[in-house]
Amino acid sequence: MSQVSASAAGGGAQAPPLPVFRIRRLCKTYGAGELAVHALRDVDLEIGHGEFIVLLGASGSGKSTLLNILGGLDTASAGQVLFGDQDLSAAGEADLTEYRRRHVGFVFQFYNLIPSLTVLENVALVTDIASAPMQAGEAVAMVGLAPRRDHFPAQLSGGEQQRVAIARAIVKRPAVLLCDEPTGALDYATGKLVLEVIERINRELGTTTVVITHNAAIAGMADRVVRLGDGRIQSVEGNLHKLGPAQLAW
Numbered sequence: 001m002s003q004v005s006a007s008a009a010g011g012g013a014q015a016p017p018l019p020v021f022r023i024r025r026l027c028k029t030y031g032a033g034e035l036a037v038h039a040l041r042d043v044d045l046e047i048g049h050g051e052f053i054v055l056l057g058a059s060g061s062g063k064s065t066l067l068n069i070l071g072g073l074d075t076a077s078a079g080q081v082l083f084g085d086q087d088l089s090a091a092g093e094a095d096l097t098e099y100r101r102r103h104v105g106f107v108f109q110f111y112n113l114i115p116s117l118t119v120l121e122n123v124a125l126v127t128d129i130a131s132a133p134m135q136a137g138e139a140v141a142m143v144g145l146a147p148r149r150d151h152f153p154a155q156l157s158g159g160e161q162q163r164v165a166i167a168r169a170i171v172k173r174p175a176v177l178l179c180d181e182p183t184g185a186l187d188y189a190t191g192k193l194v195l196e197v198i199e200r201i202n203r204e205l206g207t208t209t210v211v212i213t214h215n216a217a218i219a220g221m222a223d224r225v226v227r228l229g230d231g232r233i234q235s236v237e238g239n240l241h242k243l244g245p246a247q248l249a250w
């Protein structure tokens, strides 16, 4: 995976980051015949190393489908998705499982923590299947929950549980962090705290990050904002001046 982990060697400050993902004419169709749903139609996109992408679009526009294909949870019907030099669109189930384990952290709207395990244990669980994880305690500290590491999920607020889910996603030092509505179940202030954690991980670990949201204000945090509509890319816009979560208002 040298193409993914390398920086833009010798490229100078203006060089664009090396692509982590190269998506070409990606199509995803669910079902067949009259019942066919064209969730993605000819999507072309490159996502650079360390980029923070916000994915916007109406309900049903294909955001989760794209994220799931990037994360190896779903497969393309046509077209190509390259992760570095690995062709995810040609990968079998075993290779996709290995890809997810090694390279991808997922954060969903609902936290899916194991209720009978403490914060630290929920995070440590993942380190067994990772090749070069950080210490579980380090990941818990990164999301600001060191004082709560021995608490159980039921003893935590929604935002704290989401931060545990983020610690679990990043403890294996994934190349890619994929977040599907990470603040969807949270109130304003808590949502901002969670966005701060995601932004910090992107900045400090250089983790390429894709965040799906219905909240257009979050777009201010992105390097680039990708809008989907009816399975197609409607626009891709760069932010010259990224905003921190504290500067966002909605």
Ligand SMILES: Nc1ncnc2c1ncn2[C@@H]1O[C@H](COP(=O)(O)OP(=O)(O)OP(=O)(O)O)[C@@H](O)[C@H]1O
Residues within 6 Å of the ligand: 030, 031, 037, 038, 039, 057, 058, 059, 060, 061, 062, 063, 064, 065, 066
């Ligand atoms: N497993 C599936 N079987 C059939 N159709 C599906 C399946 N998954 C998604 N779809 C359809 O594909 C289209 C895109 O769905 P997708 O979940 O990617 O949209 P989305 O933009 O993430 O929507 P939302 O914002 O509501 O989560 C929708 O029409 C959806 O109904």
